[in-house]
Amino acid sequence: MPIKETITLVLMIVGIFFMAVGAVGLVRLPDLYMRMSATTKSATLGVGFMLVAAAVYFSELGTAIRVIATIAFLLLTAPVAAHMIGRAAYIRNVELWPNTRDELRGQYDLEREILAGSPPKLRDDLPRPVAKNTD
Amino acid sequence: MSLPDVALFLVLPLLMVSLLLTMVRFVIGPRMPDRIISIDMLATLGIGVIAVYAIGTNQPVILDATLVIALISFLGTVAFAYYLQRRG
Numbered sequence: 001m002p003i004k005e006t007i008t009l010v011l012m013i014v015g016i017f018f019m020a021v022g023a024v025g026l027v028r029l030p031d032l033y034m035r036m037s038a039t040t041k042s043a044t045l046g047v048g049f050m051l052v053a054a055a056v057y058f059s060e061l062g063t064a065i066r067v068i069a070t071i072a073f074l075l076l077t078a079p080v081a082a083h084m085i086g087r088a089a090y091i092r093n094v095e096l097w098p099n100t101r102d103e104l105r106g107q108y109d110l111e112r113e114i115l116a117g118s119p120p121k122l123r124d125d126l127p128r129p130v131a132k133n134t135d
Numbered sequence: 136m137s138l139p140d141v142a143l144f145l146v147l148p149l150l151m152v153s154l155l156l157t158m159v160r161f162v163i164g165p166r167m168p169d170r171i172i173s174i175d176m177l178a179t180l181g182i183g184v185i186a187v188y189a190i191g192t193n194q195p196v197i198l199d200a201t202l203v204i205a206l207i208s209f210l211g212t213v214a215f216a217y218y219l220q221r222r223g
Contacts, residue, residue, distance in 0.1 A: 024156060
């Protein structure tokens with residue numbers, strides 16, 4: 001078996017391993033936040049391996065550029081999407097696993113949806129800019 | 136067993152099992168965010184299916200679809216999260 005196909009095979013096996021681990025974690029883990037960790041990290045890494053396997057197998061410049069663009073886009077957007085879902089879920093009081101040590105409890109102003117543990121600098125508290133008389 | 140056969144008859148069925156597990160979470164997911172992350176996972180697995188299918192059928196043109204699916208999945212997830220945060 002030539003070296004290119006061997007590399008493709010290894011990358012594909014590693015990719016399907018990480019994606020299957022992500023899918024099992026999505027079913028088995030106890031609360032939303034841990035499930036989100038499984039899908040965001042493990043599955044994104046697995047699909048990155050799959051795309052690199054395709055790029056190695058075809059070994060053309062155009063395919064490689066498309067694959068690099070897709071991987072860069074996935075790595076940029078997966079944390080953003082996970083952060084938005086986790087923030088919305090925490091604001092809407094989705095229950096945590098009972099053994100989780102919730103260090104954010106009491107630190108978060110759920111009505112104004114801002115961090116309020118330390119004295120917050122709100123827009124209303126800041127001194128108003130005074131208009132200078134320029135005449 | 137050549138490499139396209141491995142892709143089509145070994146890796147693709149394992150991806151299908153992963154899709155089935157994700158659909159299980161989509162059905163039983165107790166709250167709305169569980170279903171949203173399972174939709175996100177479905178799109179990610181779909182990109183993997185496309186990559187494996189492109190290897191299996193020796194057609195690199197199919198890989199164009201991965202970028203579109205990644206883009207639409209991100210937009211959908213952001214829209215769902217915004218809706219969740221506003222409506223509860």
